[in-house]
Amino acid sequence: MELMFALVIGALAGSGVYLVLRARTFPVVVGLTMLSYGVNLFLFSSGRLATGAQPIIGSTEQYSDPLPQALVLTAIVIGFAMTAFVVILALRSRADTGDDHVDGPQDRPEVSTTKESEGGQ
Structure with a gap:
């Protein structure tokens, strides 16, 4: 039971960290949520994993x-x-910048398909 619980906490934390490091905002939000689930399970497990135990001392x-x-x-x-x-x-960042990158708008070279870029007239 404890091993499975530890593996679930590790999987949630690892997946959360991986998603937080992504460049888009939606995976960052999902990663923060998964990371918080892992931390919540860790905090819950620190109170001893026991079935049928009462929370009253004595x-x-x-x-x-x-x-x-x-x-x-x-x-x-x-x-x-x-x-x-x-x-x-x-959502506010998306509305202001028009892009959903975490670091803000990315400078991407524009690909031109006109004849001028091909060397034509």
Whole structure:
């Protein structure tokens, strides 16, 4: 169980970092979301992975820590707000520059198909 959980966290974090390093805005937003899912699972796993354990100390022999659960709930709310802000920021950047590159508009050489570029008259 722990190995599978660790592999899922690693896959989410690795995929998130890969997508954050892309040049377009949509993969960056998806990468940030996947990275936040991986961090949320990591925080949740820090409260011990136990099934049927109560979050109350003293009521049973085995308990789960309620603090990581509260941190994950807070992180979900903050992650949703961050995702909404980044989407609006990406839309504004697209409207202002006309391009969806993260680094702004890219200078690409224009390909001309006229006769002048072919050496004709």
